[in-house]
Amino acid sequence: MGLLDLFKKIEPDKKKYPLLHTAYDAAFTFAYSPDSVTEGGVHIRDGIDLKRMMIHVVLALQLCFLFGTYNIGHQHFVAGGEFLGFLEGFHLKLIHGLIKLVPIVLVTMIVGLGIEIFFAARKGHAVEEGFIVSGMLIPLIMPPDIPLWILAVSIVFAVIVGKEAFGGTGMNIWNIALLSRVFIFFAYPTTISGDQVWVSGYDSLAAGTAADYGWAHGLFNSLFGWIGVDTFDSARTAVVDGYSGATPMALAYSGGWEAVTAEFSHNQLWWGTIPGSIGETSKPFIILGAIMLIVTKVASWRIMLSAVIGAAVMAMLLNLWGATPFMDVPWYYQFYMGSFFFAAAFMATDPVTASTTNTGKWIYGFLIGFIGMIIRVMNPAYPEGWMLAILFLNTFSALIDHYVLEANMKKRLQRA
Amino acid sequence: MLSTILIATGIILLLAVILSVSDNLLQIEAKKSGIDIEQDDIGIIPKLSFDGNKSKPNFAKNSASYHKLKKGFDIKLAGEANNVNLNASSSTFAVRPMDFRGIAPIPKLFVEVGQEVKAGQPLFFNKTTPDIVYAAPVSGEVIEVRRGAKRAISDIVILADKKQVPHSVSAPDLSKVSREDLVTFLVGSGAWPMINKRPFDVIADPAEEPRDIFISAFDTAPLAPDASILLEGKEKDFQAGLNVLAKLTSGGVHLSLNQSQSNSWIADVNNVHTHYFSGKHPAGNVGVQIHHISPIHTGDTVWTLGVQEVASIGSLFTHGYLDCTRKIAIVGSEFSKTGYVSTHIGAQVSEIVGDNLATDNVRLVAGDVLSGRKVTQEDFLSFTTDQITTIKEGDYNEFLGWLVPIAPRPTLSGTFPNFLYPNFKFSPDTNTHGEKRAFVASGQYESVLPMDIYPTHLMKAILANDYERMEGLGINELSEEDIALCEFACVSKQPLQKILRQGLDMMREQL
Numbered sequence A: 001m002g003l004l005d006l007f008k009k010i011e012p013d014k015k016k017y018p019l020l021h022t023a024y025d026a027a028f029t030f031a032y033s034p035d036s037v038t039e040g041g042v043h044i045r046d047g048i049d050l051k052r053m054m055i056h057v058v059l060a061l062q063l064c065f066l067f068g069t070y071n072i073g074h075q076h077f078v079a080g081g082e083f084l085g086f087l088e089g090f091h092l093k094l095i096h097g098l099i100k101l102v103p104i105v106l107v108t109m110i111v112g113l114g115i116e117i118f119f120a121a122r123k124g125h126a127v128e129e130g131f132i133v134s135g136m137l138i139p140l141i142m143p144p145d146i147p148l149w150i151l152a153v154s155i156v157f158a159v160i161v162g163k164e165a166f167g168g169t170g171m172n173i174w175n176i177a178l179l180s181r182v183f184i185f186f187a188y189p190t191t192i193s194g195d196q197v198w199v200s201g202y203d204s205l206a207a208g209t210a211a212d213y214g215w216a217h218g219l220f221n222s223l224f225g226w227i228g229v230d231t232f233d234s235a236r237t238a239v240v241d242g243y244s245g246a247t248p249m250a251l252a253y254s255g256g257w258e259a260v261t262a263e264f265s266h267n268q269l270w271w272g273t274i275p276g277s278i279g280e281t282s283k284p285f286i287i288l289g290a291i292m293l294i295v296t297k298v299a300s301w302r303i304m305l306s307a308v309i310g311a312a313v314m315a316m317l318l319n320l321w322g323a324t325p326f327m328d329v330p331w332y333y334q335f336y337m338g339s340f341f342f343a344a345a346f347m348a349t350d351p352v353t354a355s356t357t358n359t360g361k362w363i364y365g366f367l368i369g370f371i372g373m374i375i376r377v378m379n380p381a382y383p384e385g386w387m388l389a390i391l392f393l394n395t396f397s398a399l400i401d402h403y404v405l406e407a408n409m410k411k412r413l414q415r416a
Numbered sequence B: 001m002l003s004t005i006l007i008a009t010g011i012i013l014l015l016a017v018i019l020s021v022s023d024n025l026l027q028i029e030a031k032k033s034g035i036d037i038e039q040d041d042i043g044i045i046p047k048l049s050f051d052g053n054k055s056k057p058n059f060a061k062n063s064a065s066y067h068k069l070k071k072g073f074d075i076k077l078a079g080e081a082n083n084v085n086l087n088a089s090s091s092t093f094a095v096r097p098m099d100f101r102g103i104a105p106i107p108k109l110f111v112e113v114g115q116e117v118k119a120g121q122p123l124f125f126n127k128t129t130p131d132i133v134y135a136a137p138v139s140g141e142v143i144e145v146r147r148g149a150k151r152a153i154s155d156i157v158i159l160a161d162k163k164q165v166p167h168s169v170s171a172p173d174l175s176k177v178s179r180e181d182l183v184t185f186l187v188g189s190g191a192w193p194m195i196n197k198r199p200f201d202v203i204a205d206p207a208e209e210p211r212d213i214f215i216s217a218f219d220t221a222p223l224a225p226d227a228s229i230l231l232e233g234k235e236k237d238f239q240a241g242l243n244v245l246a247k248l249t250s251g252g253v254h255l256s257l258n259q260s261q262s263n264s265w266i267a268d269v270n271n272v273h274t275h276y277f278s279g280k281h282p283a284g285n286v287g288v289q290i291h292h293i294s295p296i297h298t299g300d301t302v303w304t305l306g307v308q309e310v311a312s313i314g315s316l317f318t319h320g321y322l323d324c325t326r327k328i329a330i331v332g333s334e335f336s337k338t339g340y341v342s343t344h345i346g347a348q349v350s351e352i353v354g355d356n357l358a359t360d361n362v363r364l365v366a367g368d369v370l371s372g373r374k375v376t377q378e379d380f381l382s383f384t385t386d387q388i389t390t391i392k393e394g395d396y397n398e399f400l401g402w403l404v405p406i407a408p409r410p411t412l413s414g415t416f417p418n419f420l421y422p423n424f425k426f427s428p429d430t431n432t433h434g435e436k437r438a439f440v441a442s443g444q445y446e447s448v449l450p451m452d453i454y455p456t457h458l459m460k461a462i463l464a465n466d467y468e469r470m471e472g473l474g475i476n477e478l479s480e481e482d483i484a485l486c487e488f489a490c491v492s493k494q495p496l497q498k499i500l501r502q503g504l505d506m507m508r509e510q511l
Helices: A002-009 A018-031 A050-079 A090-123 A130-140 A148-166 A176-187 A215-227 A248-263 A266-271 A283-295 A301-321 A331-336 A340-347 A358-378 A386-414 B002-032 B179-189 B235-248 B286-293 B307-318 B349-353 B455-463 B467-472 B480-489 B496-509
Strands: B065-068 B092-095 B122-126 B129-135 B140-147 B153-160 B196-198 B212-216 B253-257 B273-278 B302-305 B325-332 B339-344 B362-366 B373-375 B387-392
Touching: A002 A018, A018 A090, A050 A090, A050 A130, A050 A283, A050 A340, A090 A130, A090 A148, A090 A215, A130 A148, A130 A176, A130 A340, A148 A176, A176 A386, A248 A266, A248 A331, A266 A283, A266 A331, A283 A301, A283 A340, A301 A331, A301 A340, A301 A358, A331 A340, A340 A358, A340 A386, A358 A386, A386 B467, B065 B286, B092 B140, B122 B153, B129 B179, B179 B235, B179 B307, B212 B235, B212 B286, B212 B307, B235 B253, B235 B302, B235 B307, B253 B286, B273 B286, B286 B302, B286 B480, B302 B307, B325 B349, B349 B362, B349 B387, B455 B467, B455 B496, B467 B496, B480 B496
Parallel strands: B065 B273, B212 B253, B212 B302, B253 B273, B325 B387
Antiparallel strands: B092 B153, B122 B129, B140 B153, B196 B302, B325 B339, B362 B373, B362 B387
16 A cells, blocks of 8 residues: 555645645545545445546547547548548558647646636635546547647636536536537637638648648657658648538538538448547447446436437428428438537536436437537538537526426425 | 328327317216226226336235335345344443434433333423423333433433333223323323324324324335334234224324235234335335325325334233333344344443454444444434444545445446346445535436435425425425435435435424
């Protein structure tokens, strides 16, 4: 138990260094579960705590992280017409993805956890675990080339205004990860919408633009050169003529399903080798993560299922209407595009911001699917709807609960 | 194409409206002519029943009702009580005023230190309810009056005589006595504090007449004792007690059993309505059973008793004195021998436990691990204790305990592979396995409370002092034991039982 002794020895004074003590406490309770015992009430406690619950969401996201990292590199080289096969140029794609993703994760975690520790120290309580999940979700819903300072500003906004202002973890009204994204979406729209932003490493996607690499790529160039494999320099290409970087959503908006399939095959759409936000393109890996959340009872299957039903119903109604090419996209192909699965599995099910009654969850999930599909198909400015739909329903989730509870109260008081 | 679908939908809707209206009209007519529409299934559309109440199994005999509860959770612990009698010679007993909810912390004593008392003789009364007396469980000498915080009386200790002398009473003839006279007799006999009332789960008020009286004859709590063993030799007393209770209410006396009791003598007692329950814990809690038999409405009062308490009340009429003998189950992973001990109410823990403990660093609990009271060897058992549980203390740091736990632990969560071992018996400790956090409603409370109640929102209403919401969300139907399982399962490690009692006290002060 050498580590335990070391931890006990270096404990900083709580009064003198509150900030340091809070950080120490967070690290200590991460390494060792506390030795507190039950007092009054129950004498045994369930083995699960908030840390364990949150870490299972993080584990469920790992496949999305792996695939997302690689896909950053893959899309980069596809834009230049190099290594078109998925596994060709494996090392270059992986390293390029890591060079893009690691700074995003680091900035997210340092900024977010820093704010959490600061506020925890001010309030004099332990660091709550909420940001572990938010901090893992945020990188997955960003475009790969997001400027890091914009990312940091958005996290500051989301955590302070969205969470700490309401009292910290468990008290927030809106999903923190989506709040940071919606902040970027309205404050710096050019970095997160349009065709240009979903492929990394290019200033613009005009034909002939060369990829720009930085010092990190240079480091690996020397390594790869020494091993004798392809280097970034030898593979450097310009954007091929005719490549637009458009996501399936943008294509569907202008030309319906035919325009999408002209660019991408069904397999590509399903497995996710398409441009998009970092972690949301691969449907099978998201579904695997969702299954893990359902099996471990960490997230609500009611919300996921009702969101799917809501989206399907709205898509069918739009099929009936059929006024634009996007409305004519068969309802089942709507699920091949965009980030619906990621939003339904990981964003809508946030237990703090979702409805908390079981009846409420059905209504909440259904409306997310229903309204999100309307925004996706009908809003010309932004061809994807889940972020706005979930934030909208976050706002109303308490109202939904209110009516469910009112019904319960009315029933009980009427029995008298 | 579109118009066809619209027309078809319209026709279906119209048909549904016609059906629904005529169904309602039929039910109104049936009500007018006095038919019970719930029981007789009146209506055009056959009612679908998902709770299984309609399909009564064979063991629920005659008029007995059957309730199958789907929600709940059984915590399987090691150290079940074997059906053997363990010898324990108890000589010191105590009555603890703090056991009785709703009385002042410093009651008025009838006795002083050094005085001889008989078994069943009054010891003290509460100043606001002077009629109700609290009696000595054994005959002997009062040797100590222990005081706790703010001079509150914590224990009135009695050194028992070798040969017990009962305090005889002349019980009235049940067939002739009026309800008022019967209440007056019970109030003065020392047996009255055995009756609890809901709402609030406090001692019953003699001035009130309860709508119904409820008794749960089985306990689903972890390692709970078997009622048939607790009542061994007291069958006649139990029946006599039920007869007394039947006189106290114009409603019914409801006795709840589980399937395994259907062939026992207890299924054939008279003067009660029998109900069968199946399901996991808390199906054996009387509060849950009331909710399914006949819920507490605003303004209602119902009474509840344990089985040994019913037998004690009966003993006044069968023996002519208050029988305070009790069987206590000795259970838990840290006892070397488990079984049952025969003693009296309020026995000292050390005399019962003796040298039976297998290890040192243990938690002794008077009651079950979910809602029992933490005791030390010097403490005394509570008035209604029917089991002593031991588990290990959990005052240790576990390396990455939240991520890769070393010892198996009971849990509702799917994040542990417990579902692979459905019959594994756990030996948990008292570690909290995490720190207290803000409420995160991940649905685990709702999954273990088989009542139409939203525990998360009720707790928040209590913390917000919102009386109207507390009442509307059903606080009057609950007692601590009913939400103990929610507290066990709580991811945020919140003290739900404490919060609920705060709310109940607040509601009671409003009266």
